Amino acid sequence: MLTVTILGNNSALPAYSRNPTAQVLQTPEESFLIDCGEGTQVRLLQYKIKTSRISHIFISHLHGDHYFGLIALLSSMALQNRQQPIHLYAPAALEKLIQLHLEVAEATLSFPLHFHPLEKAGIIADTHSVNVHCFPMQHRIPCWGFVFSEKKNLRKIDPVRVQSYGVPPEYYHRLQLGEDYIHPKGTIVPNNELTIEAEPPRRYAYCGDTLYSEDILEHIHGVDLLYHETTYLKDFELKAANYFHSTTEQAGRIAQKSGAKRLLIGHFSSKYETLDCYLDETRAVFPATDLAIEGACFKV
């Protein structure tokens, strides 16, 4: 199971208690942080998301509203004497910045930080529960989108059936992988008598700051949940293009053309106190749309 929790949904300037971009994607075993605007560590505390479970961090680009909270988060992890490594995927220059921050504080991290510079489209991470694939977005500076593809889920044990057939617990993992149960006396119990179909693996696409661009469609085709930025309302298409951002209508069109099942929108402008206008305009193009409200948790 994949869920995404929104930690920040505003663009550029903080406003109306909305914060800069950050999200955390979770599987039952792992947590992945996507972008890390200022104050992300406070939001993680607030929503009781354990930083100790975050093993991989993905930074789309080096505009401050997408990464200014990262160095503070890493510092706090070190102050808490974290030992488990962090894998960080980001544009190459971020590594130098982190080094310089540590240098001026005469500090070191307590854990290994494995830095993976984003350079070309392709698979960048292969973890216990997901594969992650990146692709270029069209922004003023180099910016990357990410698709998280869940690995095949294990079949679920039917607790009543395994007991009635007397299957020993050490056999359960083989059942989860789809094997039949062979009784010591030779009887074969077919797997589907003992387990329930696994949930199909899900895919989540994160498309941060970007112009409207159909080049991304091949990468996000058919995802279960697509996050796409909507900095501007539809009447500001020209302004959006000037600032390398997208409108509500454009995000809806990308969702439609990509065959995404559902759409999540965010990176709202500080001009708007309420967000209904974003939702209404996007739903007019793509009805299965939700606002990336801070604190909300979406099942992918």
Place this chain on the structure above:
Amino acid sequence: MLTVTILGNNSALPAYSRNPTAQVLQTPEESFLIDCGEGTQVRLLQYKIKTSRISHIFISHLHGDHYFGLIALLSSMALQNRQQPIHLYAPAALEKLIQLHLEVAEATLSFPLHFHPLEKAGIIADTHSVNVHCFPMQHRIPCWGFVFSEKKNLRKIDPVRVQSYGVPPEYYHRLQLGEDYIHPKGTIVPNNELTIEAEPPRRYAYCGDTLYSEDILEHIHGVDLLYHETTYLKDFELKAANYFHSTTEQAGRIAQKSGAKRLLIGHFSSKYETLDCYLDETRAVFPATDLAIEGACFKV
């Protein structure tokens, strides 16, 4: 008149809704930001303190909990197209860090940023309303204390008297400076008939992260309000020394020995949810002590 508003009072890690160090010192004409932990710009918004009035920023040292919010604040000022210059006083390495952050974002600031590296004790700023003087603290990395000395205040016009003597408004500023009023017909009205004594100029000392050190006494002698860090309770004197910090009792002793009129304590440990223990222990040594509670505004 000088006031100081607390924007953050916690040490190192954010906890219990307390934030890392930041304060704003205000005169009727100017605002000075002292340290700038993560999220300072959000607190400025929350307490309705106009960033446009901040002309000078003072960073005591380059541990993240004292400056991680600075680059975000400067970026936001630039996004709002600020034109007025900022004077920034900080350890030299911060300039390189700011440059690198701007470089990776391919960004420039919309306003002149005058960087003043802190190198030796002495007067560092002479503004419309205050002089600022810095001196070294004893911390793990170079760290600076600051004393803000209000310039002589203007005498206050007595509105009833000036009217009854028929003093024209264009003469008021000369009265505020202490001159007598000379009537066109030659009569002299003594200044103290027309104005009220100005408030005596005040002095505020900011002593951020530091070991207990009597070397600072000469710099902060007789200030009206002293801020001194109290990371640890009195039973942790050894631990405080190991981490280059001070205890409640030590801050009280510094206030006492310096002849400060009042003491403000902060930089609390994330171990404590409530702060009464800090207050009680410090007041036992120096009764005129207050907690640097976030959002509170103290008249210097």
